[in-house]
Amino acid sequence: VTVNVPQTLAQATRAGHDRDRLLSLVDDKMHAFLSGEQAHWLAVDHRSTVLIDAVTQLITAGGKRLRPAFCVSGYLAAGGDPSEDAIIPAAVALELLHACALIHDDVMDESALRRGTPTVHTRFAAEHGSEGWHGQSGRFGESAAILAGDLALVYADRLMAQAPPVAQAAWGELKSELIIGQWMDVLAAARFATDLELARWIAIVKSGRYTIHRPLVVGAIIAGRPELTPAFEAYGTAVGEAFQLRDDLLNVFGDENVTGKPGGLDLEQHKMTLLLTMAINRDERVGRLLPAARDDSSGLLRVLAESGVRDDVEKHIDALVERGCAAIADAPLSTEWHDELIIMAHKVAYRDK
Amino acid sequence: VTVNVPQTLAQATRAGHDRDRLLSLVDDKMHAFLSGEQAHWLAVDHRSTVLIDAVTQLITAGGKRLRPAFCVSGYLAAGGDPSEDAIIPAAVALELLHACALIHDDVMDESALRRGTPTVHTRFAAEHGSEGWHGQSGRFGESAAILAGDLALVYADRLMAQAPPVAQAAWGELKSELIIGQWMDVLAAARFATDLELARWIAIVKSGRYTIHRPLVVGAIIAGRPELTPAFEAYGTAVGEAFQLRDDLLNVFGDENVTGKPGGLDLEQHKMTLLLTMAINRDERVGRLLPAARDDSSGLLRVLAESGVRDDVEKHIDALVERGCAAIADAPLSTEWHDELIIMAHKVAYRDK
Numbered sequence: 001v002t003v004n005v006p007q008t009l010a011q012a013t014r015a016g017h018d019r020d021r022l023l024s025l026v027d028d029k030m031h032a033f034l035s036g037e038q039a040h041w042l043a044v045d046h047r048s049t050v051l052i053d054a055v056t057q058l059i060t061a062g063g064k065r066l067r068p069a070f071c072v073s074g075y076l077a078a079g080g081d082p083s084e085d086a087i088i089p090a091a092v093a094l095e096l097l098h099a100c101a102l103i104h105d106d107v108m109d110e111s112a113l114r115r116g117t118p119t120v121h122t123r124f125a126a127e128h129g130s131e132g133w134h135g136q137s138g139r140f141g142e143s144a145a146i147l148a149g150d151l152a153l154v155y156a157d158r159l160m161a162q163a164p165p166v167a168q169a170a171w172g173e174l175k176s177e178l179i180i181g182q183w184m185d186v187l188a189a190a191r192f193a194t195d196l197e198l199a200r201w202i203a204i205v206k207s208g209r210y211t212i213h214r215p216l217v218v219g220a221i222i223a224g225r226p227e228l229t230p231a232f233e234a235y236g237t238a239v240g241e242a243f244q245l246r247d248d249l250l251n252v253f254g255d256e257n258v259t260g261k262p263g264g265l266d267l268e269q270h271k272m273t274l275l276l277t278m279a280i281n282r283d284e285r286v287g288r289l290l291p292a293a294r295d296d297s298s299g300l301l302r303v304l305a306e307s308g309v310r311d312d313v314e315k316h317i318d319a320l321v322e323r324g325c326a327a328i329a330d331a332p333l334s335t336e337w338h339d340e341l342i343i344m345a346h347k348v349a350y351r352d353k
Numbered sequence: 354v355t356v357n358v359p360q361t362l363a364q365a366t367r368a369g370h371d372r373d374r375l376l377s378l379v380d381d382k383m384h385a386f387l388s389g390e391q392a393h394w395l396a397v398d399h400r401s402t403v404l405i406d407a408v409t410q411l412i413t414a415g416g417k418r419l420r421p422a423f424c425v426s427g428y429l430a431a432g433g434d435p436s437e438d439a440i441i442p443a444a445v446a447l448e449l450l451h452a453c454a455l456i457h458d459d460v461m462d463e464s465a466l467r468r469g470t471p472t473v474h475t476r477f478a479a480e481h482g483s484e485g486w487h488g489q490s491g492r493f494g495e496s497a498a499i500l501a502g503d504l505a506l507v508y509a510d511r512l513m514a515q516a517p518p519v520a521q522a523a524w525g526e527l528k529s530e531l532i533i534g535q536w537m538d539v540l541a542a543a544r545f546a547t548d549l550e551l552a553r554w555i556a557i558v559k560s561g562r563y564t565i566h567r568p569l570v571v572g573a574i575i576a577g578r579p580e581l582t583p584a585f586e587a588y589g590t591a592v593g594e595a596f597q598l599r600d601d602l603l604n605v606f607g608d609e610n611v612t613g614k615p616g617g618l619d620l621e622q623h624k625m626t627l628l629l630t631m632a633i634n635r636d637e638r639v640g641r642l643l644p645a646a647r648d649d650s651s652g653l654l655r656v657l658a659e660s661g662v663r664d665d666v667e668k669h670i671d672a673l674v675e676r677g678c679a680a681i682a683d684a685p686l687s688t689e690w691h692d693e694l695i696i697m698a699h700k701v702a703y704r705d706k
Contacts (some may be wrong), residue, residue: 041533045554047540048533104503108496133543134644143461143539146499150457150506151532157510158525165518172511179504180394180401186496187400190486201398291487 015340018082022072023065026091030059033092033159054120054148055155058099061115066348067094067215070236073344074219077337078228089162090218093171096156101178103149107142108186109269121145167221174214181205188272194287199277200241207247208240212348234327235341241274242320242349245313248275250353252304259353267297275313283307321349368693371435375425376418379444383412386445386512407473407501408508411452414468419701420447420568423589426697427572430690431581440575442515446524447568449509454531456502460495461539462624474498520574527567534558541625547640552630553594560600561593565701587680588694594627595673595702598666601628603706605657612706620646620653628666636660674702 034056041048068091075087105111106119113119118126125141133140160171184202187193213236220228250259251266252275266273267290280287286307289300304310325342333341387409394401421444428440458464459472466472471479478494486493513524537555540546566589573581603612604619605628619626620643633640639660642653657663678695686694 037529045537045551048537050540051533051536100503104499108492108499110492128543131544134545135543139461139463140539140543142495144536146457146461146502147532147536147539149499150453150502151529153503153506154525154528154532158529161518161521161525165514168514172507172514175507176390176504176511179500179507180404183404183497183500184398184401186493186500187403190481190488190493191484192487198398 015336030092051148070215071219074216078220078223078225080223089159093156093160100149100152194280199274203244203274207244208237212236212240231331238320238324239345242317248273267293279309368689383445404501423568424572427569431573431576431578433576442512446509446513453502453505547633552627556597556627560597561590565589565593584684591673591677592698595670601626620650632662
C-alpha cells in the first residue's frame, strides 16, 4: 500500500464518533419506520405483513451500512451539523434501496444465501412447499421476492420524500444508474462480454457511483455544499472501483465463514466481473474454462491462482485507493474529515468480507 | 342499470374536453421524459437503453390511462386551474407506476401477452434464445423484466418528485397499498383462499384505492382541496370494486380480439379473483373444477355459465355504481364535474375491454 494512512487517530475518532452516532439514529429510524408499517398493516390483516417482515429480516441479518455511512460522512465532511437529523431520512432511504437491489439480485442470480441466511425467494419457496400450497413453489418464492424488493424501493422513496427537496435530483440519478448498471451486468454475463472497458464501466456505475460517489454527494448537498461534488465524484469513482474489485476477489477466493457467501460464487453464476474480465484478457485459458465452472469451479480457480491476476488486481486496488485519496487532497474539508475519508477508502478497499 | 346517466352532454363535454387536453399533455410529458432518458443513456452506451425501450414500448402499445384520467379529473373536479400544469407530473407518475405493476405482474403470472403484444420477459427471453447467449433464456427474460419494472418505478418517483410536496403522503400510501394488495393476491391464489371478505378486500385495495380513490385524492390535494378526500374515497372504493369485477368478467368470459388477452386467463393462472370466490361460494362444483382448469378451462367455463354467477356479478356491479354515484351526490363539486364523474363510473364499470 503506497498511501499513508493518517496517524491522527484522536482527530479521526471524533469524526468517526459523530458518524457512528448518526448511523445509530439511521438504524433507529429505519426500524421505527418498518415497525410502524408492520403495526399499520397488522391491524388490517395479519397475512399482509410478511413482506415487511422479509425486508426487516434482511436488514436485521447484517450488512455493512456502507451507503448510509458514506451519506452521513458526506454530510459531516461538508460541515453539516452533527446535532441535526436532516441527513437521517436520506441515509435510511439508501439502505432500503440497497435491500431492494439485494432481494431482486438474489432472484436474478438464483442465490440461496445472503448475509448467512436463506434469501427471500428461497424462504418463501420453502414455506410454499412445506404448506403444500397451489402452484409452483419456485414461482411463488420469486413472486414474493419481486414484491418484497418493490416494497423496499417504495419505502426508500417514502423516506427520501422526507429529505430536503434539494437532494431529490441526485437521488433520482443514483437510482436510475443502479438499475441500468444492474442491467448491463446481466447483459454482459449473457453475452459473455470480455470487454475491459465495459466491465470497468459497470463497476464504476454499480459500485463507484451507487455506493460511494452519490451517497457522499447527497450528504454534501443536504449540508448545503454542492460545490464538493467534483471532488467526491473523483474520490467515489476510484474508491468504488477498488471496492468492487475487492468484492470480486472475495466472491472468488473468499472464505465462506467470513463472507457469508460460498467461494467461487461468481464463477458458478457466470458473472462477468471486472476481475474475470481482467483474467480472461491476461490468460486465455480462463475464458475457455469459464462456461464449465457453473458445475465445478475448482479447475478454473487453480488457473486463476496461476495466472497472477490476483496480484494484478491487488496492485490495481492500490493505485485506485491512491487516486481516490489524491482526489480529495485539495478539497475544502477539515483535516479530520480529510483523514477520515482516507481511512474509509482503506477500509472498503482492504476489507475481508 | 338503475343509475341515470346524466343527459347534460354539453356540460359534460366541457369537463371532458379539459381533462382530455391535460391527458394529452400527460402523454407528451411521459414521452419527453422517456426520450430524454434514452438520449442520456444512448450517449453512454447503446446497450444501456433497452430497458427504457421496453418501458416505452409497453406504454405506447396502449392502455386506458385510467389512473392519470382519475388524477386529472380529481384535480379539475376540485376546481384546479385547467390552464396550469401542476397536475401533469403526478399523472405521469401514476402511469409509470402502473407500467411497473404490469411488467412485474406478467412475470409473476407467467403471462405471454399484454396489450396484444408479447410481454417484456417473453420478448427478452426470445432474444436471448435466438442470439444463443449464455445461461437460461427464461431467467434472462425475467431478470430483464424485473429490472424494467424497477426502472419504471424509479421513473415514477422521479416524476412525482416534481409534484407539489403536499401530494407525497398520498402517493406513498398508494404505492404501499398496491404492493401489499398484489402480495395478498399472490397469497390468496397459492392458499386457494375462498374467503369472500379477503377477495373483496384485495379488489378494493388493488383497484378501488390504487386505480380510482388515491388518484382522485392526489388530484384534489394538488388543487388545494384535501377536504374532498372522504367523498372521493367512498366513490373510488365502490366504483373500483365494480371496475375489478368487470375486469374479472372480461378475463374469464371476454373476447380476446377485444381485450387483447386470451379468455379464461384467470382460470389458467389459478387467480383467486372476486368473481371466482363468489362462484365458489355459490356453486361447489367451481372449487372442485378449478385446480384442473390450468390445462383445460372449458368444463369450468360451462359450469360458471350455468351457475348464474355472471348475473350475480352484473347486479353487484350495478349496486356498486349506484353506491359510488350516491357518495358524491352531496360533495361540493360543480354540476358538470359531478355529472362527469358519474359518466366515468359507468365507463369503467360497463367497459368491454
